[in-house]
Amino acid sequence: MPQEKEPLKIEFGGITANNVEMLRKLNTVCFPIAYSDNFYKDVVARKNEGLNKFAYFGGFVIGAVCARVEDKRLYIMTLGVLAAYRGRQVGATLIQSILDYYEENKNVELAEVEEIALHVHVSNQDAIRFYVSKFGFEQGEKVENYYRRVEPPHGYLLFKKLS
Amino acid sequence: VCWHVYGLLHRADHNYNEAIKAYKQALKIDKDNLQILRDLSWLQMQMRDLNGFLVTRNTLLNLKPNLKLNWLAFCLSKHLTGDLEGAVRVIDIYLETLDADSPEKQRDYEPSELALYKNHLLGEISPHRGYLHLMACKPLVVDMGAWMLQKAKYELRMAKWADARATYIQIFQRGLTEDYRVHAGYMCSILERPQIPKTIGTHTLVTTVVLDQKQRQKIMEVYKATLARKFGRSKAVQRVIMTLMDQDELSVALEAYCRKQLTKGVPSLASDLQSFLLLESPPPSSPNAEKTFVLATDPLDIKNHATYQAMVKIADRFITNLESCKKYDPNDTDEEPPSTILWAWYFRAGLHELAGQYNEGIALLEKCFEHTPTAVDVYELIARLYRSAGDIAKAVEYLDKGRDLDKQDRYINNLTTKYMLAAGQPETALERISLFTKHEGNPEQNLFDMQCCWYELDLADCLGRKQIFGKAIKKYTAVVQHFEDFQEDQFDFHSYCIRKVTLRAYTDVLRWEDDLWGQPYYGRAAEGLIDLYLKLHDNPGLLNEQLGNGAEPDYSNMTAAERKKAKAIARKKKKAAEKKAAELEEKQKAENNGKALANGPVDDDPDGKELLKSKVPLDEARNYSAILSKHAPGKVSTWILQFDVSMRRKKTLMALQALFKAKSIDAENPDLFTRIVEFAVTTPFVDENEIVMSVVKSELPSLLNGCSNVGDFVMRMSETCKSAVETLSLPMRTAIAAALIKTEKASPKEASELIVNGGLNGHGMTVENCAKALTVLQKMGAETGTWEKIVKEGFPLSTLFASS
Numbered sequence: 001m002p003q004e005k006e007p008l009k010i011e012f013g014g015i016t017a018n019n020v021e022m023l024r025k026l027n028t029v030c031f032p033i034a035y036s037d038n039f040y041k042d043v044v045a046r047k048n049e050g051l052n053k054f055a056y057f058g059g060f061v062i063g064a065v066c067a068r069v070e071d072k073r074l075y076i077m078t079l080g081v082l083a084a085y086r087g088r089q090v091g092a093t094l095i096q097s098i099l100d101y102y103e104e105n106k107n108v109e110l111a112e113v114e115e116i117a118l119h120v121h122v123s124n125q126d127a128i129r130f131y132v133s134k135f136g137f138e139q140g141e142k143v144e145n146y147y148r149r150v151e152p153p154h155g156y157l158l159f160k161k162l163s
Numbered sequence: 164v165c166w167h168v169y170g171l172l173h174r175a176d177h178n179y180n181e182a183i184k185a186y187k188q189a190l191k192i193d194k195d196n197l198q199i200l201r202d203l204s205w206l207q208m209q210m211r212d213l214n215g216f217l218v219t220r221n222t223l224l225n226l227k228p229n230l231k232l233n234w235l236a237f238c239l240s241k242h243l244t245g246d247l248e249g250a251v252r253v254i255d256i257y258l259e260t261l262d263a264d265s266p267e268k269q270r271d272y273e274p275s276e277l278a279l280y281k282n283h284l285l286g287e288i289s290p291h292r293g294y295l296h297l298m299a300c301k302p303l304v305v306d307m308g309a310w311m312l313q314k315a316k317y318e319l320r321m322a323k324w325a326d327a328r329a330t331y332i333q334i335f336q337r338g339l340t341e342d343y344r345v346h347a348g349y350m351c352s353i354l355e356r357p358q359i360p361k362t363i364g365t366h367t368l369v370t371t372v373v374l375d376q377k378q379r380q381k382i383m384e385v386y387k388a389t390l391a392r393k394f395g396r397s398k399a400v401q402r403v404i405m406t407l408m409d410q411d412e413l414s415v416a417l418e419a420y421c422r423k424q425l426t427k428g429v430p431s432l433a434s435d436l437q438s439f440l441l442l443e444s445p446p447p448s449s450p451n452a453e454k455t456f457v458l459a460t461d462p463l464d465i466k467n468h469a470t471y472q473a474m475v476k477i478a479d480r481f482i483t484n485l486e487s488c489k490k491y492d493p494n495d496t497d498e499e500p501p502s503t504i505l506w507a508w509y510f511r512a513g514l515h516e517l518a519g520q521y522n523e524g525i526a527l528l529e530k531c532f533e534h535t536p537t538a539v540d541v542y543e544l545i546a547r548l549y550r551s552a553g554d555i556a557k558a559v560e561y562l563d564k565g566r567d568l569d570k571q572d573r574y575i576n577n578l579t580t581k582y583m584l585a586a587g588q589p590e591t592a593l594e595r596i597s598l599f600t601k602h603e604g605n606p607e608q609n610l611f612d613m614q615c616c617w618y619e620l621d622l623a624d625c626l627g628r629k630q631i632f633g634k635a636i637k638k639y640t641a642v643v644q645h646f647e648d649f650q651e652d653q654f655d656f657h658s659y660c661i662r663k664v665t666l667r668a669y670t671d672v673l674r675w676e677d678d679l680w681g682q683p684y685y686g687r688a689a690e691g692l693i694d695l696y697l698k699l700h701d702n703p704g705l706l707n708e709q710l711g712n713g714a715e716p717d718y719s720n721m722t723a724a725e726r727k728k729a730k731a732i733a734r735k736k737k738k739a740a741e742k743k744a745a746e747l748e749e750k751q752k753a754e755n756n757g758k759a760l761a762n763g764p765v766d767d768d769p770d771g772k773e774l775l776k777s778k779v780p781l782d783e784a785r786n787y788s789a790i791l792s793k794h795a796p797g798k799v800s801t802w803i804l805q806f807d808v809s810m811r812r813k814k815t816l817m818a819l820q821a822l823f824k825a826k827s828i829d830a831e832n833p834d835l836f837t838r839i840v841e842f843a844v845t846t847p848f849v850d851e852n853e854i855v856m857s858v859v860k861s862e863l864p865s866l867l868n869g870c871s872n873v874g875d876f877v878m879r880m881s882e883t884c885k886s887a888v889e890t891l892s893l894p895m896r897t898a899i900a901a902a903l904i905k906t907e908k909a910s911p912k913e914a915s916e917l918i919v920n921g922g923l924n925g926h927g928m929t930v931e932n933c934a935k936a937l938t939v940l941q942k943m944g945a946e947t948g949t950w951e952k953i954v955k956e957g958f959p960l961s962t963l964f965a966s967s
Contacts, residue, residue, distance in 0.1 A: 008500070018570040022537050025568060029536055058428045058502040061537040084534045085501045 008088035011056045012097065014049035015064070022054065022061045030080030032150055039077075042068075050101040055081070055090050065094040069113060074102060074162070076118035092134060099135070102162060117159035119146055131158045166192065167199055174202070177651060179210050195226055201658075204236065208657045211677070213244045231257075231267075235277075235661050242670075247284050254281045268303075273664040275305040280666040282313065290320040308337060315348055319357050327352035332389065340390075340397040343367050353385050354378055365399075365438050369406050373443055373454040383407040406439070413439075414473040421477055422491055425506045426499060430540045432506075433513025440468050440517075461926045462519030471517070478511045505534050512544060519928065521552035522959065539565045539575055546582060553930035553961025555586040566595070573599055577617075584621040587629060592622070614645045616684045623691055632705070633771030636695055640774065642688035650679055680794035686801075689787040693804050696780040696787075700811060706775065784808050799829045806838050815846060815855050822866055833898035836880070839866050840902040843873035877902045881909070884917050892927035893918075897936045904943045915945035923957040930954075930961050937964075 015023055020040050027035055043052050043066055051074075055063035063081035067074060076098065081090045102110055120127045122142065131137035137158040146155035166189035173182035186203040193199065200223050207216040217240040224233045234257040241250035254277065261267050267274050278300040286293030294317040297310065304310045311334050318327035331349040339345045343366060348359045350368040360371045368374075369382065383404065390400045405416050417436070424432045442464055444457040459465050481491050485507055489498040508527045515524035528545040531538065542565025549558035559582050566572070566579045576599055583592035593606060596618060602609035610618050623638035653676050660669035679685070699706055768774060788808045791801045802825035809817040822842060825835045843866070846859055867876040880899050884891055891899075900917040903909040918936050933954045940947045955964045 005498070019568065021567045022569070025536050058500070060502070060535050062535065082535060082537070084505075088501070 005088060007093065008057055008085065008090055010062070010090055010093060013054045013056055015043055015052045015054060017044050020044050023064055026061060026064050026080050026082065027078055029082065031078070033147060050105070051098065053097070055094055057085065063090045063094060065098060067098055069110065072112055072114045074110065074113045074116040076116065091130065095135060106162070113162060115159050115161050117157060119143065119155040119157055121147065121150060122152060122154045122156060128156065128158065136160055170202065174206065179206050182206055183210065183212070197223070197226060205654065205657045209654050213240065216240050217244050232662050235664065235666070239661060239666065242284060247288050251281060251284050270303050270305065272305055274303050276664045276666060278303045279306065279309060283667060286313070286317065290317045293317055294321060308339070311337070319348070319351055319359065322357065324352055324355050335390070335394060340394045341399045343399060346399065346403055350382050353382050365402060367403060367406070369403070370438070370441060370456055373456060379407050410469050410473070413470065414477070417474060418477050421481070425481070425503055425510060428502055428506050430509065432510050433517065436474055437517060439470050440465055462517065462928065463926050466518045475514055478507065478514055481507050482511060505531055505538065509541065509544065516548055516551070521548045524548045537568060539569055539572065543575065543578065549960065550582065553958050553963055555582065556962065559583055559586045559588065580618065581621055584625040587625055589622060589625050611641055614648070616642050616645055620684065620687050620691070627691060627695055632695055632699060633775045636692060637771030637774055639688045639692045642684060646679060646685045650676060678794065680790050686791065686795050686798065689791050690800060690804060693784045693787050693808065696784040697807055697811065700780040700784065781811060785812060796824070797828065799825050799832050799835065803834050803838065815851055815859060818842060819859060819862060826866065831895070833892070833894040836895065837898045837902065840873055840877060840905055843867065844905060874906050874908050877906050878908055881917060888921035889924040891925055893925060893932045893936060894927050896921055897939050901939050901943070911943045911945040914943060915940055919950050919953065922953055930958050930963065933958070934963050
């Protein structure tokens with residue numbers, strides 16, 4: 001693996017109805033799957049900058065993370081960084097900010113939450129390594145046919161128990 | 164009292180001339196009524212009846228000399244009628260009436276303003292007196308910045324060069340290092356020139372007047388010795404030093420400059436550096452006048468400019484290195500952040516734009532999209548490139564996508580609106596601009612209230628192109644109304660400014676208001692109106708069409724039965740149209756059912772039909788042309804339009820005068836050339852009286868550059884064209900070709916060669932000019948395939964020249 005460079009100095013920003021198209025653009029170029037209009041509507045409606053945020057560099061949106069609370073789980077729906085800005089720990093900074101947000105709110109609104117989780121594509125070794133090695137996630141069960149238009153259509157659940 | 168009230172009524176209706184008359188009548192009855200005199204004086208100022216104003220203020224001062232305002236207003240009246248000495252004396256007498264310890268003589272805002280105003284008057288009389296007074300009143304003055312700038316100007320005028328230089332250093336130390344006009348003044352003090360040239364933006368003496376090597380060297384030495392050391396962090400000082408460098412030194416400096424800007428991520432780098440691309444303008448008419456610089460704008464000039472070529476080399480090298488090793492130079496220690504290559508591509512695309520290389524620019528911007536598709540700046544530039552390359556629909560597409568990304572960005576929203584109007588999509592444009600208007604009901608009404616001239620002008624241009632005359636004229640007229648409001652608005656300021664003693668700013672506002680009708684936006688509105696009215700005048704049937712009557716069929720050539728049938732058809736059509744309009748109204752009423760009708764003023768004439776019906780086109784055109792001739796005489800387009808209007812009014816001498824005026828401004832103008840030919844061809848056949856014809860006969864040869872008849876004139880122009888086809892602009896070639904046909908001096912094939920043989924070499928190579936050339940070729944009946952092929956190869960993205 002190439003020597004890790006200095007982390008890129010980014011700023012966070014909320015996702016609103018006025019800039020949600022930036023999120024759509026980002027997701028379109030980062031992921032092979034297209035998210036529905038409802039996905040974006042929900043992100044805006046949740047109005048939670050702690051769990052749904054942009055990463056800005058030099059005035060541009062270069063990455064984003066969208067997470068939500070599902071029962072007792074804090075679920076990460078998307079994490080994306082533009083290709084040109086990868087390798088500078090932008091993704092790690094975004095995930096860390098989610099974990100920090102949990103720490104700040106675990107006794108308040110996130111008291112019910114017991115674990116944080118996400119799904120990755122079975123072939124996405126980089127992502128698996130990212131979550132497992134850097135953040136101490138565990139690789140869980142394989143979910144058959146999780147994805148619709150990707151080959152193979154299976155994914156893994158990655159999760160981490162939170163105190 | 165009756166007359167007084169009558170005057171008040173007129174004033175409320177803005178009939179100022181009538182109000183003045185009424186007031187004067189009232190004064191005949193009651194000579195010393197203060198209220199009437201006061202009101203009359205402000206009215207006279209509004210109408211610029213300066214002599215009347217002087218008399219009225221004199222009366223007021225004699226009636227009530229204990230009021231400061233009366234003294235100041237009287238002084239102002241003397242100033243504006245030209246009696247500067249008198250005005251100064253008035254101030255002196257006023258100050259004498261005050262005690263020595265009066266608050267008016269202590270250091271405060273109002274006494275300071277009065278002193279600076281008096282100094283301004285003295286300065287106009289003589290710099291010596293102004294200088295002495297300025298030094299004497301220093302303890303009173305609070306606006307030290309203005310005081311110092313004025314001191315420096317006096318020192319220049321009185322040839323006190325060393326003192327001027329010292330003053331300018333003091334001014335810089337106050338913090339005005341970034342004001343380029345102060346730099347211009349400093350340079351004048353170095354080179355011992357008494358007159359500072361008028362400059363805008365980042366221009367100084369060096370970039371305005373062509374100085375010789377010795378002079379530039381002198382300024383450079385002073386800057387490097389004093390300013391660069393004292394104000395090392397000033398951007399302006401660095402930039403000025405760059406303008407003084409010769410080409411090699413400049414290339415090195417540019418590289419360092421670009422590095423900083425690209426790492427920081429400054430989008431405007433390309434247009435910032437464009438101000439370095441200066442050309443020496445054509446030699447001036449009088450031999451003693453100095454040579455000046457002009458900014459290079461035509462792609463041909465830019466491509467050949469040495470500084471531009473240096474910039475391109477720098478940009479290309481940066482891109483190669485950044486792409487391979489993420490550094491500007493392989494020997495650099497640190498890598499650049501990921502955004503630097505994006506800005507490097509963007510900068511290079513901007514340089515392509517300057518040189519007219521739209522395809523290459525677009526290719527680079529596609530790379531930018533892949534790199535950072537969330538960068539709105541890239542959408543803006545690519546839209547501009549597509550527009551220049553001839554595909555405005557694509558430009559609108561890109562721009563709207565960019566706008567969608569950041570819906571809070573008003574700038575990109577306005578730009579999208581502009582482009583949509585340019586692309587002939589007024590409805591979607593209105594949708595976009597409405598996203599930012601605070602309106603209840605009709606967004607267009609809100610834009611009118613906000614005096615949003617740019618939108619109204621662009622919309623009017625768009626509708627004019629679509630031949631929707633009524634609404635277009637209405638929008639241009641709306642802009643004219645705004646300007647009339649601007650003139651109205653100054654009324655309250657006459658009393659207010661004098662009371663608050665802000666006399667310097669007030670006289671500036673008066674001067675600005677005097678020149679109001681020479682402003683560019685008004686010019687656009689007036690020119691647009693003249694254009695549309697002349698079209699309506701030339702084609703009376705158009706008016707009927709516009710009013711929805713449909714083209715009236717020619718009844719005279721039909722038999723009785725045919726006539727009856729045609730009238731029945733016309734009647735049926737009219738009924739169907741009326742029914743449709745009624746249905747539409749019903750539908751709208753049903754939609755608005757329940758909504759309060761209090762949606763602001765309802766527009767009675769949304770499509771401008773009443774406006775069309777009520778005006779006589781040629782009269783309106785003449786009115787606007789007269790205003791432009793009076794207030795915008797420096798623009799060649801004013802006189803071209805004056806010619807067009809005068810010819811239609813059969814005023815031969817006025818048309819001739821317009822041609823001469825235009826020639827004195829821009830003798831090489833293609834529109835002027837076309838009109839000279841038109842005049843020379845048509846006038847000898849017009850039945851005019853003998854005096855007029857004799858004047859025409861004696862003056863025409865100088866218009867024709869000494870040729871005895873118009874045919875020779877055109878032939879001579881076409882010879883210059885053939886021998887040096889690359890040096891003439893495309894519009895000129897087009898004009899000469901059309902003139903050859905008009906004077907029957909060449910066949911369509913020969914004339915078309917003038918256009919086609921030059922290809923895309925020369926100045927003025929834009930898609931619009933190519934399209935105009937194509938229209939001319941079609942009109943003269945020449946073959947157009949070759950020209951279309953040539954243009955298509957040069958502008959492959961253009962939709963006008965789409966391959967068949």
